[in-house]
Structures are given as structure tokens and as C-alpha cells.
Amino acid sequence: MEVGKTTANDLGSLIKADLAALANDAGNLANSAVMAAAPVSGQALPAGFSFTQSMKDALAGVNAEDSAAAARMADVDSGKSDDLVGAMLASQQASLSFSMLMQVRNKVMGAVDDLLKLPI
Template sequence: MAIQPIGPNQINPAQAAGGIEKSEASFAETLKESIRQVNDAQLQADQAITDLTAGKQQDLHQTMIAIEKANLSFELMMQVRNKILSAYEEISRMQI
């Protein structure tokens, strides 16, 4: 029975950088996906309100949770938008 020697350990660039592989999604695609998720939360909250007022759902707590979830996600999206606009304005003020 022969023992095989261990070869040199080869590290690819993704492992060398902390094991994080490069994401294929661009910033614009990530932003669009986030906006879609906020929209979905808003639509779910609207549906929960409609169901509660129509009598299809009796649970006020779940309706309030859906409303607050939509509200918080919208506020977060607005803060991200404000930061992006602030960064854009600062970059546009830079002298070349």
C-alpha cells in the first residue's frame, strides 16, 4: 500500500479574499430587488387591510404587523435613497 504525497495547497482568488465569491448582481439589480420587496410588503399590508374591513380576517394583530412591516421597509428605503442622493451630490461637487 503506497502513500500518496500531499501536493501544494492551491488557493484560488476567491478563497484568498476571505472566501467570498464575487456576486454577479449589479448595484442597480440589487436596488431594484429591494424596491420590489418594499412594494410587495406594501401590497400585503393593503390586502390585510382589505381583508380586515371585508370581514375575511378577524386578526387585527396580524394586520397591524403587516402595516408596520410595510411602513418600516418604506422608511428604510427612503433613508437609503437619501444616502444615495447625498453621495451623488457630494461626488458632483468634487473638483476634477
Template sequence: MEELSLVQLQQDMSDKMAFHRQIATNPLSDSFMLPPTRQVVATESVSGQSLAFGEMLRGVLDTVDLYQSHASEKVTAVELGKSDDLIGATIAAQKAQLSFSALMQVRNKMVSNFEDIIKMPI
């Protein structure tokens, strides 16, 4: 009986590590409540990897947009007097601002890297 609980404890720790790895790889994702369902396989083809990158980028953009619209709805509700959750609206606005700022930093880094590649001699 104790061996079964040890195996279950090891499995729980493994699940928690996978959960935290998922958060570390994509902190803007709203899927934190769900355990990771898809792991990237190292043997995928180049086209599969570019598709996965495109899907990941689209997911990040959608998440930032979701944060922006959620914050806008909360702030509008507070301004119109429909809600008295000023703290929640402030937190949502800060979360939207932070996610947008992080997105712009990633975008600027990608543009900079692209410009560096263009400037490379052939």
C-alpha cells in the first residue's frame, strides 16, 4: 500500500513539473488550469515546426487581444457604474498592458533579428 502511494506521489510530482514547464514556456496562455496535452516531438518536419510556430504566435496574439478586451469590458463596467470592482478592473488593465508590452518586445526582437539576417553578406 505504501508503494502505491509512493508511485502516485512520483506521478503527481511529474505532473506538477510538466505543468510548471508549460507555464514557463508560454506565460501568456490561459490554459494553465489544464495539464499539458500536447508535447512537441523533436522529429517533426520543418513544415510542421513552422506551422507550430505560426499556431503558437496566433495563440499569443489571441491571448493578448483577449486580455485587452477583458480589461476594456471591466473598465467600462466600472465607469458606467455597473460594477464596483475597481481593483479587478485595475488588475485586468495592468495584465493587458504587461502582456502587450511583452508582445511588443518580442516583436521588436524578431524585427531586429530579421534585419540582421537581411544585412548578412551572401
């Protein structure tokens, strides 16, 4: 092999090593952020805190709000309820929650794209 040239396997192993180092650094950063955030909020986060689980919980919450708003609107439409204002407020709250979730998703995806664009 000539000096300055690498094979695809060498490049692949370098990328895997870099990804492993990034994952390790991200884990360390998450642990330090959890330790730093716990005294501010006054509550200790659980030992198994997971960003993935937090996102799943947020998604489930947004879905629940949307379902509740749809049920309230259906009750108003069918005449079971006359609380049109409450149904409209629930619908608006579900819409805002979904918008917020999409903004968080877009920020996370932007950060991942930025990480992928980093020079190796």
C-alpha cells in the first residue's frame, strides 16, 4: 500500500472508531448534564435516564392530547357536549404540542446532520 492511500476497510474502521468515540463522549456529556441539571430542578433524574425514552414519552403525550382533543370535538359535533370553547382550546393545545415536538425533532436532526458533516 502506498503512503497517503487508505483502503475502504481502513476508512470504515476509522469511521467506526470515530463513531464509538462520539457515542462515548455523548454518553459522558449526557451524564454530566444530568448531574448538572439535577440540583437546578430540585429533583434527581433516574439512573436509567434515556433521551430516546424521553422522546417516546413526549410523542405519547402529544398523541394523547390529540386523541383527547379529537374526542372532545366529536362530542361537540354529535351533540353530547356543548363545550365548544373547551374543545377548541384542547385542539389548539394539541396543535401547539405537535408543533413543539416537530421543532425539537428538527433541531435534533440538524445536530445529527452537523455531526455527519464534521471532517474525519
